[in-house]
Amino acid sequence: MKNQEIANIFRQIAEILEIKGENPFRIRAYERAALNIESIPEDIEVFVKQERLKSIPGIGKDLEEKIKEIVTEGRLKYLEELKKAIPKGLIDILEVPGVGPKTAKVLYERLGVRDLVMLERMVHAGRVSKLPGMKKKTEENIIRGIEILKRGHDRMDLKTAMDAADSFVGRLKRLKEVKKIMPAGSLRRMKDTVRDIDILVSSGSPKKVMGKFTTLPDVKDVLAKGLTKSSILTKDGIHVDVRVIEDASYGAALMYFTGSKAHNIKLRQLAIKKGFKLSEYGIFKKNKKVAGKTEKEMYRTLGLPYIVPELREDRGEVEAAREGMLPRLVEPGDIKGDLHVHSTWSDGGSSIEEVVKKAMGMGYEYIGITDHSQGLKIAGGLSKEELKLKKKEIDRLSKKYKGIKILSGAEVDIDSDGGLDYPDDVLSQMDIVIGAIHSGFKQSRERLTARIIKACQNKYVRIIAHPTGRLWGARDPYEIDLEEVLKACMDTDTALEINSFPQRLDLNDINCRMAKDLGVKMVINTDAHLAEQLEMMRFGIACARRAWLEKKDILNTLPLEKLPL
DNA sequence: GCCGTTTTCGGCCCGACTGTTTTCAGTCG
Numbered sequence: 001m002k003n004q005e006i007a008n009i010f011r012q013i014a015e016i017l018e019i020k021g022e023n024p025f026r027i028r029a030y031e032r033a034a035l036n037i038e039s040i041p042e043d044i045e046v047f048v049k050q051e052r053l054k055s056i057p058g059i060g061k062d063l064e065e066k067i068k069e070i071v072t073e074g075r076l077k078y079l080e081e082l083k084k085a086i087p088k089g090l091i092d093i094l095e096v097p098g099v100g101p102k103t104a105k106v107l108y109e110r111l112g113v114r115d116l117v118m119l120e121r122m123v124h125a126g127r128v129s130k131l132p133g134m135k136k137k138t139e140e141n142i143i144r145g146i147e148i149l150k151r152g153h154d155r156m157d158l159k160t161a162m163d164a165a166d167s168f169v170g171r172l173k174r175l176k177e178v179k180k181i182m183p184a185g186s187l188r189r190m191k192d193t194v195r196d197i198d199i200l201v202s203s204g205s206p207k208k209v210m211g212k213f214t215t216l217p218d219v220k221d222v223l224a225k226g227l228t229k230s231s232i233l234t235k236d237g238i239h240v241d242v243r244v245i246e247d248a249s250y251g252a253a254l255m256y257f258t259g260s261k262a263h264n265i266k267l268r269q270l271a272i273k274k275g276f277k278l279s280e281y282g283i284f285k286k287n288k289k290v291a292g293k294t295e296k297e298m299y300r301t302l303g304l305p306y307i308v309p310e311l312r313e314d315r316g317e318v319e320a321a322r323e324g325m326l327p328r329l330v331e332p333g334d335i336k337g338d339l340h341v342h343s344t345w346s347d348g349g350s351s352i353e354e355v356v357k358k359a360m361g362m363g364y365e366y367i368g369i370t371d372h373s374q375g376l377k378i379a380g381g382l383s384k385e386e387l388k389l390k391k392k393e394i395d396r397l398s399k400k401y402k403g404i405k406i407l408s409g410a411e412v413d414i415d416s417d418g419g420l421d422y423p424d425d426v427l428s429q430m431d432i433v434i435g436a437i438h439s440g441f442k443q444s445r446e447r448l449t450a451r452i453i454k455a456c457q458n459k460y461v462r463i464i465a466h467p468t469g470r471l472w473g474a475r476d477p478y479e480i481d482l483e484e485v486l487k488a489c490m491d492t493d494t495a496l497e498i499n500s501f502p503q504r505l506d507l508n509d510i511n512c513r514m515a516k517d518l519g520v521k522m523v524i525n526t527d528a529h530l531a532e533q534l535e536m537m538r539f540g541i542a543c544a545r546r547a548w549l550e551k552k553d554i555l556n557t558l559p560l561e562k563l564p565l
Numbered sequence: 566g567c568c569g570t571t572t573t574c575g576g577c578c579c580g581a582c583t584g585t586t587t588t589c590a591g592t593c594g
Contacts, residue, residue, distance in 0.1 A: 025577055029566035060567050098583090100592050133591090137584060185594095196594090224593095229581055231593095241594085243581095256579090261594070268578040273570085279579055 002045060006070050007038035009079055010063075015091050016082045018101040019108070032058040035262055037067075039315050041514040043483065045071055089115025096145040106131055120146060144221070151237050155193035158539055159502040162187065164238050165197045168216070172242075175212055177205040179247055184257035189309045190542035192505045196239040200257050206244040213242045249281045251294035256280035262314035263307075270302055270318065278302075310545040315513075329545045330524075334557040338534055339368035340411065340434055340465055340497065340525035345390050346371035347379040350531040352393060356401050358531035366405040366560050368432045368525075369394065373412040373421035376438055382410070384426055391429075405560050407431035411465060416440045418454030420461070427460035431565055434497070436465040445479040452480060453488040462565065463523055463555075464489065465497045466506045482511060486518050493564070495523040495555045500540030501533075512547030523555040 014030040036058050037044060047053045048071050053064040070076050092115060093104045107113040110131055111122050119142070122128055128139050156164075165183040172178055178201055182188070185198030203209050206227045214222045214230055221233040231241045245253040256264060257280070271278035276285055282292025283301050291301040299306050304321040308329065311317040320326050341355055342348030348355075352369055359367035371390070372381040382390060387410070394408045409432030413421040420427065420435065427433050435455035437448070455461055467485060489496050496515055499506045504527075507515070515522055524540040526533055544554065551557045555564075 023566085026566050028577080032567085058567065062566060098592070102591060133585065135585070141583085198594090224582055226582055229594095231582090257594090259594085261578095264594095265578055272578085277579085281580090 002071060003037050003040055003043065006044060006067055007034040009070060009076055010034035010037070010066075012091075013079055013082060015094060016079075016086050018094065019086055019090055019104050021101065021105055029058065029063075032262075033063050035314075039313065039510060041510055041517055087114040089118075092116050093119055096142065096149050098141045098145045103134075106134075116146065116149075148233070148237075155195050156238070157502040157505075158187070158190065158192055158194060158542070161194035161197055161238075164234070164236075164240070165199065167218070168197070168199055168213075168240060168242075171216060172199070172201065172209065172213060175203075175209060177203050177208045179203055180250055182254065184243075184254060185241075185259060188258045189260065189312055190539075190546060192502070192508060192543060196241060198257050199240065199242045200250075200254055201242060201244045202247045202250045202253075203244050204246065209244050210242070243280075245280070247293070248289075249292045251296070251298050252278075252282040252292040253280045255295050255298050258309050258312065260313050263312035263318070266314050266318045267302060270304075274302065276301070308545070310542065311548070313546075327548045327550050330541060330549050330551050330554050330557065332538060332541055334551045334554070335364070335524065335537060335541065336559055337364040337366035337368065337405075337407075337556050338526050338528070338537065339366075339407070339409075339432055339463065339523055339556055340370050340499075340527050341368060341534070342371055342411075342527070342529045343369055345369075345380070345382060345386065345393075346376075348529045350529075352390075352406070353397055354531040355528070355534070356397055356404060356406055358534050360401065360404050362534060362537075364404060366407055366563070368407040368409050368434075370409040370411045370432060370434050373410050375415070375421040376413050379438075381413070381421070384422070387426065387429075407565070409433055411436050412461070413438050414451050414455045416443070416451070418451035420455065420458055424458075424460065427458070430460070432462060433458075433460045434463040434465045435461040437467075437469060441469055445481060448479065449481040449484050452485050456485075456488040456492045456494040461494060463495045463497055463525075465525070465527065466499045466504060467496060468506050470504065470506055482514070486515055486520050489515075489520045490518055493521075495521040497527075498522055498524045498540045498543050500524060500526045500536040500538070500543075502536070502539050505543075507543070509543055509546035512543060512549060516547060516549055516553050521555050522549060522553055525556070 010030045011034045014027050017027045036056055048068055053059050053067055066076055090104060090108055093099055111127055113119045113122055123139050123142050129135050165187055169181055169183060173181055180202040182200050184200045186194050187197060201209055210225060210230050214225050214232055218234045219232045220235045223231040223233060229243050233239055243253060243257055268278045271283060276283045282289045283298060291297045296306050305326060307317050307321050343350060343352045343355055356367060372379040374381045374383050391408050394406050398406050409430045411434045414435050414437050437451060452464060452467060456464060468480060498512060512522060524544055526536045528534050
């Protein structure tokens, strides 16, 4: 997959051009191309072979040539030339919040600043405030910007973001001046990681709302404070924006604030074509507002059906909407069961009975108890004898709880050669068999891929769990050839798991959409190790929805009798 | 650099906040 590599190259070009003060539209062309290329669910080399590069939006004659060069030569001469003209550290300077290309250019040309260290030195020496258009305040802002950057303005996982947003929303809600309030931004789009939290409020007294927001106990720094827009930094270093708008523009503001940026631009272009002007205040025809109160009304005015936030990435959703071809996305109510759950029999913290009760509470038809296999000692893997005892326990509980089918299964370790940790005669006794890799992550891409493919070929393996092994922030994904794995899944009718844990993000939305396009069945599981973790299902569903997956694409939307077990 | 139910040239999304100005440029989302 060269897609990401090419996108990265185009982004680097954009950054350098920015410092050079190039035509901003040319810069945006590179950024737009990068965004489009990385969100294509197919390998770009296929486009090269079939001479279809120009069918990608934002790719014209010039970028087509550049992509071809990268694919065939493995490098881009143009970028290498550009790099020679600009010191590498200067790009880091652009990362400092508040410092843009113009400032970076002045710093470089007037003070010779070529990296962050030097910038810091110049600021502290008071040299920056001697520059034209810069004074004491500018220096303070740069210092603060560097601090924010150093603290690691990293993305959070979706759950962390949701919890933080809930806390702000909860406290602001208590103000009687707040009419409506809702988190927007990438959080509302349910993106797997979130950088900033955006909250939209409708109110007739913005002053009150902003006053409260900027003085909440969690607030460490107020970055900006206005009547419609304010930004703060929490003590945990989370950036929160609040936007206050009057009720009549709530829908327009929600749309604008939810994004994505690319989706918004697309809609604004569409509005222009239809003779409208679209902003966060509404849709206007000759200064007369024709829509704005609700998002539905906004989309309708543009001649479109409502597009759910998860799809708003400019990955074809606007075109699909126009043609009435939007997918009917999978919903929480479609999920009939969770097929990957651990219990106290291995490394889980809840008994099977506790898991069963929780699953019934969620309205499931079935629940798969899939503890680890014998070789995985560290996670309390079950010996063959223990498996028999566990089966007895499940039989006993099945009599007690008639409203749900308890599936007896295992998450079977795939060994370093692709073999499975239980022999076939043991696997054949199980209701559900999941294959997963738990060791040997450092093997070559080819070997890891071959292991998974071999596991797919075992006739008892129904599901491959966490196929890339990533633990966000803790472990990088091991490298596999996802396309080969997808092909094997298709050939052997094996489902690929979307792991619902917010820190896993094993298969992202783009991977999943690629799977869908190839016709591979997906399964949304939680891999819960505690009964209450069955609730994590919502995050897996979010990933599936962002990948355009429908009920029919998901194995565990099937009723029990239709499950291919 | 891309792109065309007005265009193959001349556009390219729109508005808020800040700091430094004295009407606006830079940055951000």
